[in-house]
Amino acid sequence: MATSVRPLAGRRLLVGVSGGIAAYKAVELVRLLAKPIADGGAGAAEVRVVMTRSARRFVTPLTFQTLSGHPVGTTLWDLTQESEIGHIALAQRAEVVIVAPATADLIGRYAGGLADDLLTTILLATRAPVLVAPAMNPVMYAHPAVQANVATLRQRGVVIVEPEVGPLASRAEAADAGPGRMAEPAAIVEAAEDLVTPKDLAGLRVLVTAGPTREPLDPVRVLSNRSSGRMGVAIARAARRRGAAVTLVAGPMEVPPPTGVEVVRVETAAEMAEAVLGRAEAVDAVVMAAAVADYRPVKAADQKIKKVDGEDGIRLDLVRNLDILAELGRRRRDWRTAGRRGPVLVGFAAETADLVHHARAKLAAKGVDLIVANDVSAPGSGFGSETNAVVLVRGDGTADERPLAPKSEVADAILDRLRELVAEA
Numbered sequence: 098m099a100t101s102v103r104p105l106a107g108r109r110l111l112v113g114v115s116g117g118i119a120a121y122k123a124v125e126l127v128r129l130l131a132k133p134i135a136d137g138g139a140g141a142a143e144v145r146v147v148m149t150r151s152a153r154r155f156v157t158p159l160t161f162q163t164l165s166g167h168p169v170g171t172t173l174w175d176l177t178q179e180s181e182i183g184h185i186a187l188a189q190r191a192e193v194v195i196v197a198p199a200t201a202d203l204i205g206r207y208a209g210g211l212a213d214d215l216l217t218t219i220l221l222a223t224r225a226p227v228l229v230a231p232a233m234n235p236v237m238y239a240h241p242a243v244q245a246n247v248a249t250l251r252q253r254g255v256v257i258v259e260p261e262v263g264p265l266a267s268r269a270e271a272a273d274a275g276p277g278r279m280a281e282p283a284a285i286v287e288a289a290e291d292l293v294t295p296k297d298l299a300g301l302r303v304l305v306t307a308g309p310t311r312e313p314l315d316p317v318r319v320l321s322n323r324s325s326g327r328m329g330v331a332i333a334r335a336a337r338r339r340g341a342a343v344t345l346v347a348g349p350m351e352v353p354p355p356t357g358v359e360v361v362r363v364e365t366a367a368e369m370a371e372a373v374l375g376r377a378e379a380v381d382a383v384v385m386a387a388a389v390a391d392y393r394p395v396k397a398a399d400q401k402i403k404k405v406d407g408e409d410g411i412r413l414d415l416v417r418n419l420d421i422l423a424e425l426g427r428r429r430r431d432w433r434t435a436g437r438r439g440p441v442l443v444g445f446a447a448e449t450a451d452l453v454h455h456a457r458a459k460l461a462a463k464g465v466d467l468i469v470a471n472d473v474s475a476p477g478s479g480f481g482s483e484t485n486a487v488v489l490v491r492g493d494g495t496a497d498e499r500p501l502a503p504k505s506e507v508a509d510a511i512l513d514r515l516r517e518l519v520a521e522a
């Protein structure tokens with residue numbers, strides 16, 4: 098199964114907005130959901146918005162209508178609205194319902210099974226998965242009544258996107274600490290994407306490495322490279338979304354790790370080696386997307402290296418680091434000799450010429466199952482970019498060339514192949 102598109106693309110979504118100041122964030126949420134993938138959105142073809150009466154005190158329906166391109170549902174009792182698309186039709190058409198923000202009142206009415214307005218009626222009448230993003234004063238959110246209602250919804254299969262700790266929009270509420278601020282729109286989109294993604298990697302444990310390593314020269318300088326961590330993070334996120342239990346061994350990355358994965362932070366190649374080798378036998382697959390330093394200074398200076406008057410340069414003495422992937426290949430051979438399976442091994446190859454030729458050589462030399470070769474000199478590909486163009490080189494030598502695509506799509510293509518490899522192992 099190919100899963101290489103954003104999971105909400107082309108879906109029919111219904112966004113319910115209830116009356117809190119965080120309604121302004123729902124504007125951004127609808128914008129993201131309705132935006133095409135090419136513009137950085139989730140690519141949803143149809144977003145319908147339903148607002149409660151109090152939501153309309155914070156944001157006008159016209160705002161949502163303009164962004165979604167569809168009339169906004171506001172009441173059960175308007176004959177024109179009902180004749181255009183009735184509340185039952187809205188409930189039945191929706192493939193996912195997202196309530197953001199969800200106030201204490203809305204959560205209470207939903208948990209209590211009330212259907213006294215358009216949104217609560219739809220919530221009872223839909224068979225679609227429902228995602229609720231609470232937003233309220235932290236003291237209210239901590240109240241046992243609200244917590245009991247949230248627990249009831251969760252028990253019924255509703256996904257709660259937990260509110261965050263942080264300053265609230267209302268200046269009057271700045272003093273109360275604790276979760277209450279609505280999750281960011283991007284996090285709600287991500288939760289909705291998780292909800293609709295088939296869990297075809299459920300039961301698998303996957304270890305992913307990401308980012309550069311840093312080899313200290315002295316207390317202030319390092320040897321490193323341009324890896325941002327985006328490729329590894331995209332793989333970790335996609336694997337978690339598809340149901341795998343993911344460990345991300347992360348060098349000093351530019352981007353945050355995805356939520357819902359175990360993160361092991363490392364700095365040097367030696368630390369990465371220890372983190373990976375210590376965990377490898379307990380996982381089903383290892384994906385080495387990190388750009389690991391091949392060499393480190395023989396000895397890091399204790400003090401900052403000073404310029405010496407009259408000298409044009411200095412010499413750095415470097416020593417080879419362990420090749421983690423090759424070591425994994427060696428250990429797996431031993432495990433297999435001893436009757437143990439060992440993980441599927443996926444490596445990368447960052448090349449600037451003769452891509453497939455070098456990738457085949459690395460595959461054989463390191464004893465791995467798949468090499469993801471990327472031409473890091475091609476525009477939009479490799480280090481730092483949001484996109485990558487790769488060739489998947491397999492153990493039998495065949496090469497599957499993938500076009501330039503967002504790293505999230507490249508990640509899914511790699512995981513499609515990884516899934517087959519785990520099944521064959």
Ligand code: PMT
Pocket residue numbers: 307308323324325326327328329366385386387388389390391418419420421422423443444445446447448459471473479480481482485
């Ligand atoms: O992080 P981004 O900005 O998104 O960029 C992504 C990327 C360009 C870093 C990524 O796509 C990539 O190519 N990663 C591998 C980079 C690399 O180190 O390639 P290599 O050809 O030097 O190494 C081959 C393989 O051996 C890699 O899987 C690497 O992780 C592994 N290796 C390398 C050296 C070493 N000491 N130990 C290793 O395990």
